[in-house]
Amino acid sequence: MAKRSNASYHDEGHVREYETKAGTRWSYIIRVPKDPDRPELGTKYAESGGHLSEGAAYDAKAKALRERDRGLRVGSKTPTLQEFGEQWLNSLALSESTVGGYRRQLTRHVFPRIGDKPIDQIKTTTLNELYKIMETEPPLNVAETGRWSKADPLGANSISKIATTLGALFDAAVDDHHILDNPGKGRRVKKPPKSKIVEQAPTMVVWNQQQMTAFLVWLRDTRQDSDYTLWKMYAATGARRSEILALRWSDIDFKNRRVHIRRTLNVDKPGHTKKPKNGKSRDFAVSESTIAALREWRKTLMALRGLNLAHGSAWVFPMVGDWERHRNPQSTSQMFQRRVEWAQKDLGVEALPTIHLHEVRHSVATILISEGTDPKTVSERLGHESVRITLDIYTHVTKKSDDAAAALLDFG
Structure with a gap:
């Protein structure tokens, strides 16, 4: 670039011409803040060249001044x-x-x-x-x-x-x-x-209360599944997959029949936990039969490995054979899927539609809302950020409620 002609500088900057091999070009120079967020740092020169005419340079300068006055970073490289x-x-x-x-x-x-x-x-x-x-x-x-x-x-x-x-x-x-x-x-x-x-959106497949009961009874009585308590906990709580797998015995209040959800597994860091999805702990009641199943499960673990698997900081559902580790979420889902397939062979696909482990959570919410449980209670139990989220997800249930309301108001 050839040497530019001298020009005096004033508050609004100035325009000047210079010669290049391609011919005459024009540039402008203005003062801009070094950092728009920190005006105390002062100003710096910002220059733009390559304009084909003096008028184009003045137009570009005017635009740059407007952007500067509106707080944009003028004179710095704009990132992609x-x-x-x-x-x-x-x-x-x-x-x-x-x-x-x-x-x-x-x-x-x-x-x-x-x-x-x-x-x-x-x-x-x-x-x-x-x-x-x-x-x-x-x-x-x-x-x-x-x-x-x-x-x-x-x-x-x-x-x-x-x-x-x-x-x-x-x-x-x-x-x-x-x-x-x-x-x-x-x-x-x-x-x-x-x-x-x-x-x-795919159609949500859920089990009703009779189907959930049939599956759990089949697991307990026919299959005699050693992991019966794990599947019962999903059905009894509606908690997320990794929240159940992150439970420690100190989270179970046997006396008051309450479960405390204080953490969830960190799938990006195996072996680590983090706060639940919305960042808040929660607790809720569970049935007597759920507490009884947890007591039996705890006795089973103690018989296998002694008190080490029953102290407060131990996992409620440890990895079988590697007792100090929690179970893998993905393999837990696969285990559940196999059990659904086995149950269908005995009970029939029509009696027990195919669902995945996450849809147990959906089934719990659907059952609760269908039976008249207050949506706020359901939302808090599931750990949703708001009742609105719960209602948006389970519109299929609220639609049925609306139809039922219409029938109740039929006075003709």
Whole structure:
């Protein structure tokens, strides 16, 4: 670049011309804060060149001044979406599993498509086009094997979750003065509507009270399953898979028939636990038969390994043969699935539909709500953040309640 001509500087900056091999070009120089969040650090020069005319340089300078006055970082390199996204992910003070979920969303579905764009060039239209592509085209970088090797286009619920993540990412970009407005929020954003999410949602298969009873009786009396108490605890509590596996004997109040959920397994760190999903401990009552089953299970463990397996800090459901370890969540689900298949051979598929371990939790909630249990009680028992979450998940039950209410109000 050739030497620029001298020009005096004033508060609004100035424009000057310079010569290059390609001809005359124009640049502008303005003063901008070193850090918009810390004005006490003073200002610095920001320069932009390569403009083809004096007028273009003045227009660019005016735009830069407006952005400076509105708090943007002018004169600094604007990061790409992927650069800022990685920085944002590393800054999150959330659980490893939550951050890991966000990272998978972005690295699998977003960064390969628009990650190289400067973050200030991503508009609402850019995101709307992205969401449309996600719905019709498979992801660009797919793992060859494993859980994430599926290469189908995304459903409405997955796209909606990614849109929520991007909304939070762009909120952080606004806070960091890289952009003025969040392109991921507002009335022009075309995320999948809730009606489409509901339409695409798989039908929830649950057991009723008679089916749950039939299965547990079959486990106890016909199968004589050594792990009967484990499956009974899922049915008696509605707790999450890793919450039950993280129970210690000190969490069981035998006298008052209460179970305390104080932790859950950390699937990202085998052998470690963390706070329950919503960060709150909870406790609830269980039946006399559940307490009796727990007493018998504790006696069985003591007979196998003595008091070491019955003290307060010991796992309620340790790994068989490796008693100091908790059970693996995935293998526990597989064990449950095998038992359902075995029970179906005796009881029939029509009498006992196929469900997975997580659907025991759904079955518990459905049974409770269907039998008139207050939704707030159900929500607290399940560990949901709010009653609204419970009602949104179990709309199939509330719809039946609404139909029943209509029948009650038929006075004709």
